[in-house]
Amino acid sequence: xxxLDALIAFFENLGRNDLERxxxxxxxxxxxxxxxxxxxGVAAITQVFAHMFETVEAPRFRITERFPSEGGAMLLWTFHxxxxxxxxxxxxxxxxxxxxxxKINFHxxxxxxxxxxxxxxxxxxxxxxxxxxxxxxAAP
Numbered sequence: 001x002x003x004l005d006a007l008i009a010f011f012e013n014l015g016r017n018d019l020e021r022x023x024x025x026x027x028x029x030x031x032x033x034x035x036x037x038x039x040x041g042v043a044a045i046t047q048v049f050a051h052m053f054e055t056v057e058a059p060r061f062r063i064t065e066r067f068p069s070e071g072g073a074m075l076l077w078t079f080h081x082x083x084x085x086x087x088x089x090x091x092x093x094x095x096x097x098x099x100x101x102x103k104i105n106f107h108x109x110x111x112x113x114x115x116x117x118x119x120x121x122x123x124x125x126x127x128x129x130x131x132x133x134x135x136x137x138a139a140p
Contacts, residue, residue, distance in 0.1 A: 003102050004068055008075070011061045016053045022046040027105040034109035045107070057082035072097040072106075 007025055010018070026042040033039075037048050052059055058081055065076040072095070079090040092111030099105040 003098075004066065004073055007096075007104075008063045008066065011077075012063060014049070014059075014061065016050075019046050019050055019053075022049070025104055026107070027099050027101070027103040030103070030105050030107060032107045032109075035111065035113040056088075 010021065010025060022045055023042050026045055028042055029040060030042055030045060031040050032045045032048065034048075039045065039048070060080045062078045062080065063075050064078060067074040067076075075094045075096065077092055077094065079092065081088050090111055092109055095106070095108040095110070096104050097106035
């Protein structure tokens with residue numbers, strides 16, 4: 001299986017028992033950033049995903065599009081999970097770069113934490129939605 005296909009299969013089938021396999025895909029000193037974390041090292045990256053399994057139920061990634069490039073790739077994805085018994089979905093993209101051995105040495109996740117999470121919270125969500133309406137351009 002080509003390396004990008006193997007990586008996609010890993011994320012789409014990721015379970016709690018697969019956490020030790022991050023070292024198969026990430027360089028020892030890989031950089032990772034998302035809206036909540038900025039860290040370095042495969043052990044720290046593994047911990048981000050371990051924390052995911054501790055805080056949400058039934059997490060699943062689905063890669064919807066892939067854009068391979070020389071030395072890297074962009075992946076578009078949806079992340080499905082249950083939180084407090086309610087189905088949630090986050091849509092985002094991952095910018096990946098690979099080292100000479102084919103392991104990820106740079107992983108930058110792009111997704112809108114305000115829209116995807118904060119707006120769904122009762123009090124904060126109402127405030128953010130009102131602010132968004134006020135600052136948004138009026139439709140013609």
